[in-house]
Structures are given as structure tokens and as C-alpha cells.
Amino acid sequence: MGWGRAAAVGAVAVLLAGGAAGCTGGKGSGGSPAEAAKPSVPAPPPLVIPQAEAEKVFSRFERERRTPVAWKRADSTAQVTTGPLLAEWRATAAVRALRDTSAAGSTGLVNPAFVIPAERDQPSYPRFFVVFSKSIGREDGQATAVHYFTQEAADGEWKAAVETWVATQASVALDSDSVGRFAGTAVRLRKTPVAAAGRDATGAAVLSPTPEADRAVCGRFADYTSFTTPDEPESKEFAPGPLTDEMIGKLAAKPNLPGFKSLITIAFEHEVTGPPLPVLKLDNGSSLVACPLTRTEKTRGKNSTVTFTFNDDSDHSALLDAKGKEWRSTDAKLSLTALIELPPAGAPGPPEVAACNCLDPQLLEISGKRAD
Numbered sequence: 001m002g003w004g005r006a007a008a009v010g011a012v013a014v015l016l017a018g019g020a021a022g023c024t025g026g027k028g029s030g031g032s033p034a035e036a037a038k039p040s041v042p043a044p045p046p047l048v049i050p051q052a053e054a055e056k057v058f059s060r061f062e063r064e065r066r067t068p069v070a071w072k073r074a075d076s077t078a079q080v081t082t083g084p085l086l087a088e089w090r091a092t093a094a095v096r097a098l099r100d101t102s103a104a105g106s107t108g109l110v111n112p113a114f115v116i117p118a119e120r121d122q123p124s125y126p127r128f129f130v131v132f133s134k135s136i137g138r139e140d141g142q143a144t145a146v147h148y149f150t151q152e153a154a155d156g157e158w159k160a161a162v163e164t165w166v167a168t169q170a171s172v173a174l175d176s177d178s179v180g181r182f183a184g185t186a187v188r189l190r191k192t193p194v195a196a197a198g199r200d201a202t203g204a205a206v207l208s209p210t211p212e213a214d215r216a217v218c219g220r221f222a223d224y225t226s227f228t229t230p231d232e233p234e235s236k237e238f239a240p241g242p243l244t245d246e247m248i249g250k251l252a253a254k255p256n257l258p259g260f261k262s263l264i265t266i267a268f269e270h271e272v273t274g275p276p277l278p279v280l281k282l283d284n285g286s287s288l289v290a291c292p293l294t295r296t297e298k299t300r301g302k303n304s305t306v307t308f309t310f311n312d313d314s315d316h317s318a319l320l321d322a323k324g325k326e327w328r329s330t331d332a333k334l335s336l337t338a339l340i341e342l343p344p345a346g347a348p349g350p351p352e353v354a355a356c357n358c359l360d361p362q363l364l365e366i367s368g369k370r371a372d
Helices: 007-020 033-037 051-065 075-079 084-097 211-223 243-251 315-320
Strands: 108-116 127-135 143-151 160-167 178-180 186-189 264-272 287-301 327-342 351-355 362-370
Touching: 051 075, 051 108, 051 127, 051 143, 051 160, 075 084, 075 160, 084 160, 084 315, 084 327, 084 362, 127 160, 160 186, 160 287, 160 327, 160 351, 211 264, 211 287, 211 327, 315 327, 315 362
Parallel strands: none
Antiparallel strands: 108 127, 127 143, 143 160, 178 186, 186 351, 264 287, 287 327, 327 351, 327 362
16 A cells, blocks of 8 residues: 555445344345355454544644744644654744744645554554655655654543654655755655555554564664764664765764864764654565654864854854854754664665754754853
8 A cells, every 4th residue: 555545444344344244145044155154354453543533633733733823832832742843843933933033834734644553553552643744735746744643641632743754756756855844944865765654454554563672773873873073983784875974974064164173073962752653664574763862962162262153043043142142162952853764674784764854953952151
């Protein structure tokens, strides 16, 4: 089954099972031998949320996502988001308020495909389902939005916890290696698309049988991307490319501004945060692992005479009230999400980063020491 709207396979099975139970088969006690020999169609397992309800959850979230007031109203934001995404929305609202920029919502999302696990695969809480969708006006594009929705406790509200993007269509050329997010950052995508999410015969999502082992790749990616410039760590575990070694090179080059090369260092420290998101099995046997990460970014002058400034129109400048001011050191906290594809069990090849806003994470907070 592809990335389009999921077929109501489970509903059909229910109807067939109910019809078989209600037939009399005409005269006599039990119908024809041929009918009696037909195997009964098993009822589909209950999902963590019926698709009709999941559609309502996504519709409500999507309306809030593209409403300008969502940027400035924390109570409204908290009704539809939680976890890392809530922190990102609130940080963006704070920056916009400080910069006094006009609020604007995000481009609407259409053509949602719901990937919903069965209750048997998520017997406890938190529970999750995933939605893949397209931006209005770019329905035929390769970039696909990915949202992880969670219910943290029984009878709790379903809310979006993580938002990112991924490439899903091989037939359409990716016209850019980055896609704008609601929070204003840019997600860079691997141009090779991921396969469709796996589903069983009833339409339920197929989850990895080893989610904890699969999610361990998030910690390894956090370790790999934690370093202090000008060093550039190497890794044989992750496939090389724009989202690994090339990305590390760009991060390492950040402090090398004209006239400042080797005078400023930045220490990047990453840790895995957020809920333990479900690991989806894809149609090709790979596993798709979402890794919400928090980055601590420590910028320092190499000695007491070195100072640095931020662009006046940057989020850093807005949160620091740093216009025209010089700094000796700053400590920033940022939010980002990496999507990592693990090859099928026993298959050769390293994990590949399919998407990440590693170069444009959402700034959450920042503090600093001014120059005297």
C-alpha cells in the first residue's frame, strides 16, 4: 500500500464477518456444504485510535498549525501539541513577539495517510499514530510532512509531539534539499526516498519487533554529532552524505567568520529527548526511527579579548536583546529531529539519515556573558 489515504481494509473485514454470522443459507439448518466450508474472516484487531477519530485529531491540529494566532497563544498551542513540538512552537512565538514581526500561519497540509498501530502492539501508554501528508500546492512533490501524535494516558487528548519531513516519491525530482517547517527552521532531506510504511492485512501499522534496540541509533547519532570545533568527528557507522559528514563539516565551519577563524569555538552537545516514538517497519523491510534531540551549543572566544556579535535579525539576537552588543560567551539550547533508516535485519549497509534540521534547529533559549 502506498502513501495515499489508507484503504478501510479493517471495516470491510468487519462487514464480511458480520454478514457470515447472520446468514441462514435458505431452507434447512445450516446452508450449503460449500458455504459451510468457507473460512470465516477474522475481525480486525482494534486500533489505538479509529481512523475516523485520527482524522479529526489531525484536522484540528492542522487548522491550528496554519492559524496565525497559534504563534502567540500558548493555551491554544498546548491543546494540540506536546513534547518537543510544543517547546518549538512556544519558542517561535516568543521570538516573533520580541521581533514584533507579523504572525503568519504555515502552509496547509492535505492528502493525509494515517499509519495507526493495533492496540496489541501498543498495550500501554503513551500510544502513538503517525500521519504523512503533503503541503498545499506541492501535492506532487517529493517532500512529505511527518507528524507523530501521542496519547499520554487513557482518555487523554491526542496531541502532536514531533514534526519533520521526509522524501517519499522516487518519480519526482527533489527540487531542493531543504523544506521549511512551521517553526521556521529548514529540514534537509536525503534525496533517495524512503519506502511506504508497512501495513498488515487489516491495514494496521507494522511496527518493529525490536523498538528499543532500533532507537539506540538515536544515542549513537547524538554521540557522533557532539563535538567541539574545529574538530570534525568521523563515523563509519552512518552512511556518508549531506546529512552526516558534510553536515558535520558545515557545523565545524560555523565560527570561522572573516577575521575570526580559530578565535571562536563552538561545543555541540546532543542528547535524546522526547517520548519513545514508535519504530515503523517499511515495505522494503527497513525501519524508520525518529530521533528528537536537544542541542546545547556553547560558543566561546578563545581568550578574554575575543568578542562576537549576532545578526540583528537573528533569533539569537532577539532572545538575548543583543542588537549591537558584543559577547564573550553564549549558551544556547536548540531542538531538532533526525529521521534515520535502519536496513533490514541481516542486510548489509550502515544506517542512513533520511532527514534532519541539524543545520537549522529551533532555538529554544539562550543566555550569555557580555563584553565589558
